[in-house]
Amino acid sequence: MAKLFRAAIMGPPGSGKGTISKRIAQSFGLLYLSCGHYLRESIVAKTEAGVLVKSYVERSMLVPDQVITSMMLPRLEQLSGQSWLLDGFPRTLPQATALNNLYQLDLVISLNIPYESLRERLSDRWVHPGSGRVYNMGFNPPQVQGKDDVTGEPLIQHDDDKPEALMARLRHYKDVAKPVIDLYKSQGILHSFSGTETDRIWPYINSLLSTKMHTQASDACQTHTP
Numbered sequence: 001m002a003k004l005f006r007a008a009i010m011g012p013p014g015s016g017k018g019t020i021s022k023r024i025a026q027s028f029g030l031l032y033l034s035c036g037h038y039l040r041e042s043i044v045a046k047t048e049a050g051v052l053v054k055s056y057v058e059r060s061m062l063v064p065d066q067v068i069t070s071m072m073l074p075r076l077e078q079l080s081g082q083s084w085l086l087d088g089f090p091r092t093l094p095q096a097t098a099l100n101n102l103y104q105l106d107l108v109i110s111l112n113i114p115y116e117s118l119r120e121r122l123s124d125r126w127v128h129p130g131s132g133r134v135y136n137m138g139f140n141p142p143q144v145q146g147k148d149d150v151t152g153e154p155l156i157q158h159d160d161d162k163p164e165a166l167m168a169r170l171r172h173y174k175d176v177a178k179p180v181i182d183l184y185k186s187q188g189i190l191h192s193f194s195g196t197e198t199d200r201i202w203p204y205i206n207s208l209l210s211t212k213m214h215t216q217a218s219d220a221c222q223t224h225t226p
């Protein structure tokens with residue numbers, strides 16, 4: 001039986017977590033779980049949690065850990081037989097600790113992208129709110145300008161992608177990510193990638209995952225061989 005593979009991807013806003021996660025999900029069959037997408041879903045649904053979440057996201061602040069863990073952990077518990085990739089969770093040390101109490105991650109990818117690239121990318125990021133599909137007018141434009149490729153529905157820009165909000169989000173990211181990165185480094189599962197272009201980083205991530213998932217599958221075979 002194939003062993004389950006559990007991974008997370010970290011990086012500042014606009015670093016390409018969503019773009020790379022989709023490639024990973026497609027190439028390696030991991031289930032993709034985006035924390036930001038679930039948060040936006042709760043905002044649109046105007047649930048009790050969603051109203052609270054909105055008040056933080058629109059001020060470019062991190063949503064309280066308790067709200068995030070009670071949204072993410074039950075989802076993971078429902079997926080007990082599946083391999084997955086987390087995007088945007090865990091983002092703080094308390095979130096990482098709560099996750100660690102339930103699951104040991106096999107691999108964490110950390111993306112280091114220069115600020116100027118982040119700013120350029122985010123000022124041009126358009127999303128389909130229903131599905132979370134992301135476009136960039138230069139890098140991966142929609143087939144019809146302003147419309148989602150699959151549904152034809154209008155694309156929107158997030159208020160928190162505007163430059164003034166971006167600076168605040170980057171500051172928050174750096175402060176809270178460091179202890180999480182240190183934790184995964186100490187567990188020996190952190191892999192960092194630096195660069196300005198997703199297409200140049202992707203082959204390295206692809207090759208890392210091929211090796212890790214292959215090694216893990218053959219370890220599992222050996223474990224199960226009588």
Ligand SMILES: Nc1nc2c(ncn2[C@@H]2O[C@H](COP(=O)(O)OP(=O)(O)O)[C@@H](O)[C@H]2O)c(=O)[nH]1
Pocket residue numbers: 011012013014015016017018019020121122124125126134135136138139140196197198199
């Ligand atoms: N110009 C350019 N844009 C990119 C590149 N990689 C991703 N993007 C775009 O940059 C924006 C941010 O990427 P996204 O995957 O949403 O980043 P996330 O915030 O870390 O999840 C999106 O509009 C992407 O389409 C790249 O290498 N070059």
Ligand SMILES: Nc1ncnc2c1ncn2[C@@H]1O[C@H](COP(=O)(O)OP(=O)(O)O)[C@@H](O)[C@H]1O
Pocket residue numbers: 012013014017035036037039056057060061062063064068087088089090091092095160169
């Ligand atoms: N794990 C998390 N903990 C706290 N807040 C979060 C978390 N994930 C997302 N958020 C909130 O949702 C917003 C959007 O998140 P996301 O879509 O992941 O965007 P980005 O990676 O571009 O910041 C964040 O700015 C933050 O306010």
